[in-house]
Amino acid sequence: MKTAFIGLGGMGYGMAANLQAAGLLTAVYNRTAEKADAFAQEYGVDAVSKPAETAAHAQAIVMCVSADDDVLAMIDALVPELGEDHVVIDCSTVASDTAREAARRVAEKGAAFVDAPVSGGTEGAKNGTLSIMVGADEAVFERVKPVLDAMGKSITHMGEVGTGQATKAVNQILCAGINQAVCEGMRFAAALDLPLDKVVDVVGSGAAGNWFVNHRGKTMVKDIFDPGFKMKHHHKDLGICLHMAELNGGKLPLSAQTRAEYEQLIEQGYGDEDISALYRARRDLFDR
Numbered sequence: 001m002k003t004a005f006i007g008l009g010g011m012g013y014g015m016a017a018n019l020q021a022a023g024l025l026t027a028v029y030n031r032t033a034e035k036a037d038a039f040a041q042e043y044g045v046d047a048v049s050k051p052a053e054t055a056a057h058a059q060a061i062v063m064c065v066s067a068d069d070d071v072l073a074m075i076d077a078l079v080p081e082l083g084e085d086h087v088v089i090d091c092s093t094v095a096s097d098t099a100r101e102a103a104r105r106v107a108e109k110g111a112a113f114v115d116a117p118v119s120g121g122t123e124g125a126k127n128g129t130l131s132i133m134v135g136a137d138e139a140v141f142e143r144v145k146p147v148l149d150a151m152g153k154s155i156t157h158m159g160e161v162g163t164g165q166a167t168k169a170v171n172q173i174l175c176a177g178i179n180q181a182v183c184e185g186m187r188f189a190a191a192l193d194l195p196l197d198k199v200v201d202v203v204g205s206g207a208a209g210n211w212f213v214n215h216r217g218k219t220m221v222k223d224i225f226d227p228g229f230k231m232k233h234h235h236k237d238l239g240i241c242l243h244m245a246e247l248n249g250g251k252l253p254l255s256a257q258t259r260a261e262y263e264q265l266i267e268q269g270y271g272d273e274d275i276s277a278l279y280r281a282r283r284d285l286f287d288r
Contacts, residue, residue, distance in 0.1 A: 002026045003147050004054035005062045006074055007092075008035050010227055011118065012064035014125035015091065015151045019062070020045060021128075022150035027057035055081035060147050064091040064118075067236060068098040075102045084110035087144055091132070091151075093117045093172070093233075095240045096162035097247070099135060103161040112140045115161055116148060117168035121229050123215070129153040133171070135164035169244055172237040175212070175275070176258040182213045183279045186221055191286040196221040212276070220276040228274030235262040235271070 001024060005016040008030040019025040020043045027046040030036035040047035048054055051074050054061050063074055071094050078088065088106050090099065090113070103113035114136040124130040130152035134141055141157045148155045158167050185208075189199045200217035203209065216228070238252075238259040245252045261281050262271075270277050 001060050001144070001147055002058040003060040003062060004028065004048075004058035005064075006030075006051055006054060007064040007066075008039055009064065009066070010122050010230070011091075011125045013039065014122065014127075015062070015064060015118075015130070017043060017126070018128040019147065019150050022146075024060075024147060024150055027054050029054055051077040052081040054078070055083075055086060059085050060087050060089060060144055062089045062091060062147065062151075066092070066233070068094040068240070071098060071102055072105075075105050079105055079109055082106060082109040082111040086111040087114060087140060088112070089114045089116050089144055089147065091116050091118050093168050093237050093240065094165060095243055096135075096165045096169075099165045100162045112137065112143075113161060114140060114144055115164040117164055118152065119168065119171050120152075121215070122227060124153075125151075132156070133158055133164040133167040135159060135161045135166075137161075166244070169237075169241045172234065173241050173252060173255050175234065176238060176255050178210055178212045179275055179278050180254065180258060182210075182217060183220070183276070183282045184285065186213075186217060186279065187282040187285050190221065216274065216276040219274075220279040223279075225270070225273035225277040225279075227272070228276065230272055231262050231275050231277055232266055232271035234275045235259055235266060238262070 003019050003024040004027040006029045016028055025045050027048050028036050028039050029048050029051050036047040065071055071090055071092050099115035106113040116132050116134045118130040118132050120130040131154040132148050132152040134157045158164050189196055197218055204214040238255045241255050242252055
């Protein structure tokens with residue numbers, strides 16, 4: 001299936017590169033044209049100047065952009081050129097109701113829509129090992145699975161459109177709690193003068209082991225907070241989670257706390273750092 005890609009950011013660049021390696025990618029679009037041009041030159045595909053031009057190059061159009069408004073803006077730009085042969089695959093992280101609205105607009109032209117948010121960080125995007133949570137009609141899912149397989153290692157069909165984003169919201173809530181626990185635990189270990197690299201290895205191989213401590217533990221204790229997953233993006237995602245919780249008559253207190261702490265760090269200029277920079281906010285836990 002010929003595939004085009006929209007959005008060559010920290011995640012999208014690696015995902016598009018893996019599509020090219022699989023022989024699927026034909027064209028790319030990026031809001032900053034220089035980045036699309038550089039990608040096209042490096043990987044031998046076309047760079048287009050408008051999102052709608054991707055429809056002439058591919059049946060599958062993959063998007064990975066920043067926010068709900070960006071997704072709907074890209075959908076509106078694409079819709080005039082879409083037809084029954086097209087499938088739009090959105091790998092952004094947005095609210096479930098945004099995904100359903102995007103699907104409604106695409107369906108007006110007879111095209112299909114898949115919400116397929118991803119998890120695994122820039123490492124997973126680069127290495128093609130992302131976990132992809134998919135909301136789509138069963139037949140559409142089977143049609144686009146080769147495209148998804150080129151970008152991820154774990155591809156799971158969760159149900160109808162919107163369920164992929166709902167699952168990603170669960171993922172982001174868990175990430176918030178894990179980030180809180182790891183940052184607090186490693187500050188505690190530092191206060192006890194333990195060898196921190198060894199602590200990461202020991203707890204990472206036991207019942208407390210998780211992706212975050214294994215991949216970020218040794219860097220955070222050295223105050224290295226390279227993305228990764230930018231704090232400002234998780235801040236945005238947790239806002240989506242709180243919105244979805246409110247729509248369902250509930251609350252997410254830990255997510256709200258984490259988002260508020262991110263906001264303070266963003267105001268201090270740390271928004272482009274990895275979410276492990278929450279470790280900065282734990283300096284006041286111990287006097288030493």
